Amino acid sequence: MTQTSRPPKSEGVRTRDFLGPIAAGFVILVLIQAFVGRMYVIPSGSMEPTLHGCAGCSNDRIAVQKISYYFSDPRPGDVVVFKGPASWNNSFSVERSDNVLLRGVQNLMAGIGLMSNGENILVKRVIATGGQVVSCQAGDRAVMVDGQPISQDYVLDPPEIPVDEAAGSQQCGGAYFGPVEVPADSVWVMGDNRSNSLDSRAHLGDMLQGTVPTSNIRGKVEAVVLPFSRMGKVESPDISHAAS
Secondary structure (H helix, E strand, C coil): CCCCCCCCCHHHHHHHHHHHHHHHHHHHHHHHHHHCEEEEECCCCCCCCCCCCCCCCCCCEEEEECCHHHHCCCCCCCEEEEECCHHHCCCCCCCCCCCHHHHHHHHHHHHCCCCCCCCCEEEEEEEEECCCEEEECCCCCCCEECCEECCCCCCCCCCCCCCCCCCEECCCCEECEEEEECCCCEEEEECCCHHHCCCHHHHCCCCCCCCEEHHHEEEEEEEEEECHHHCEECCCCCCCCCCC
16 A cells, blocks of 8 residues: 655744744844843923924934943933833823733833833933032022033023013023932933923922932933934033033
């Protein structure tokens, strides 16, 4: 009797051939985001005009790299992405599907940077670092660091809004504050859209006095990559001295 040979399991072989590269690619993406950098989406207008974001518009997607801070500390003028300290997280939540399979897909997408990974990620500009004293009081012509006015050329110049001189000024971008001495290994951050930014000033009553530990920093913003009309490098100027 002639024995009938079985066709080769070519389909199974092809499937297995794909699984290895896909898994390897996923691991590489996770490692890149853990140690090199990733992209983020700007969720609001708190960093206008440097970074653009608003409800229902083409929000900026930014490239953020971690490598710089392996060799040096953040410095005033750097635009950084960071995890909000505990007191910054009161209204933060991440939506996940009740469907187990869909939730798994969402978690995988978060792992490769296409969705929120569950951290309250924020973007602001570093104004002062550990050991420096930051403030803005009546009569100051800018935010002051160690008693000297800093450069504010990058700040959004909003339309004139009435400000009670007993409470704040345009130079401060709102209410007076400080002086606050920034603890070691921490930074004081503010949005470039000073009058519309919940930054260090909004958290002065917490145990960190509004400062952010450098261990919370996830990287330095290097460029806007999308939309193409806004593509370009994000500058980190030396803000330590205001123009005369």
